[in-house]
Amino acid sequence: xxxxxxxxxxxxxxxxxxxxxxxxxxxxxxxxxxxxxxxxxxxxxxxxxxxxxxxxxxxxxxxxxxxxxxxxxxxxxxxxxxxxxxxxxxxxxxxxxxxxxxxxxxxxxxxxxxxxxxxxxxxxxxxxxxxxxxxxxxxxxxxxxxxxxxxxxxxxxxxxxxxxxxxxxxxxxxxxxxxxxxxxxxxxxxxxxxxxxxxxxxxxxxxxxxxxxxxxxxxxxxxxxxxxxxxxxxxxxxxxxxxxxxxxxxxxxxxxxxxxxxxxxxxxxxxxxxxxxxxxxxxxxxxxxxxxxxxxxxxxxxxxxxxxxxxxxxxxxxx
Numbered sequence: 001x002x003x004x005x006x007x008x009x010x011x012x013x014x015x016x017x018x019x020x021x022x023x024x025x026x027x028x029x030x031x032x033x034x035x036x037x038x039x040x041x042x043x044x045x046x047x048x049x050x051x052x053x054x055x056x057x058x059x060x061x062x063x064x065x066x067x068x069x070x071x072x073x074x075x076x077x078x079x080x081x082x083x084x085x086x087x088x089x090x091x092x093x094x095x096x097x098x099x100x101x102x103x104x105x106x107x108x109x110x111x112x113x114x115x116x117x118x119x120x121x122x123x124x125x126x127x128x129x130x131x132x133x134x135x136x137x138x139x140x141x142x143x144x145x146x147x148x149x150x151x152x153x154x155x156x157x158x159x160x161x162x163x164x165x166x167x168x169x170x171x172x173x174x175x176x177x178x179x180x181x182x183x184x185x186x187x188x189x190x191x192x193x194x195x196x197x198x199x200x201x202x203x204x205x206x207x208x209x210x211x212x213x214x215x216x217x218x219x220x221x222x223x224x225x226x227x228x229x230x231x232x233x234x235x236x237x238x239x240x241x242x243x244x245x246x247x248x249x250x251x252x253x254x255x256x257x258x259x260x261x262x263x264x265x266x267x268x269x270x271x272x273x274x275x276x277x278x279x280x281x282x283x284x285x286x287x288x289x290x291x292x293x294x295x296x297x298x299x300x301x302x303x304x305x306x307x308x309x310x311x312x313x314x315x316x317x318x319x
Contacts (some may be wrong), residue, residue, distance in 0.1 A: 212289025
């Protein structure tokens with residue numbers, strides 16, 4: 001019996017069939033798990049992120065609605081407005097060796113801005129400079145009435161502007177109502193400093209350099225002569241010749257002078273014992289008024305040259 005018991009214990013050390021099956025199942029399970037984790041295996045898990053793949057993003061999980069990425073882009077900065085070319089003039093206080101009184105003003109036709117001397121609102125008598133308005137007033141009124149000036153009248157207007165003819169200017173002034181014409185000037189051109197002459201004559205109309213620049217703009221923008229005659233009048237003012245061709249535009253290069261329209265005035269005032277010299281000029285983007293007064297015995301030429309001298313002192317370098 002003792003021998004049989006020893007035999008039973010040896011038999012009990014061998015694996016039973018059930019234990020072998022269990023071990024096999026565990027081994028197979030471990031193999032399958034290994035295969036799912038092995039890259040490239042047919043059993044690989046689809047949920048595992050591969051190296052180099054982009055994983056799932058928050059946007060993909062949050063909603064099924066496509067994201068508008070343009071809404072997240074910063075708003076484009078507004079394009080800057082193109083800057084205006086500077087005028088040929090620079091604002092500054094002038095300390096010139098000029099006898100008597102002088103004043104100047106420049107108007108930027110693009111913006112309406114006016115610069116000038118501290119006394120640009122002070123007035124002087126216009127003399128022939130006012131003839132630019134008298135002719136403009138005549139031409140506009142003719143057009144408003146449905147009439148066209150005769151060739152003879154246009155020839156007279158040419159003489160008034162180009163040659164500063166006093167006799168024809170007086171005739172035109174009478175035809176437009178004399179002082180009533182100057183009151184239209186003050187109203188239509190919005191002149192704030194100026195006034196009708198006490199005697200109602202055109203020569204003693206009081207204008208400031210600031211209002212002279214405004215008069216130039218009133219002519220240039222078509223208000224004074226109206227749409228039909230503005231181009232004609234500006235062309236005549238570019239053709240001023242002889243004694244009246246001096247002042248502002250003479251400060252510019254010769255190639256530019258022909259494009260600048262002008263009307264000047266010059267007179268000896270015996271009552272005041274003064275010379276009154278006035279300059280009006282119209283450029284493409286600007287208008288300018290310069291006025292000087294000084295002792296009568298110094299003659300015309302002194303004031304004519306000083307209109308130019310003042311302009312030269314205000315021009316930007318390189319003009």
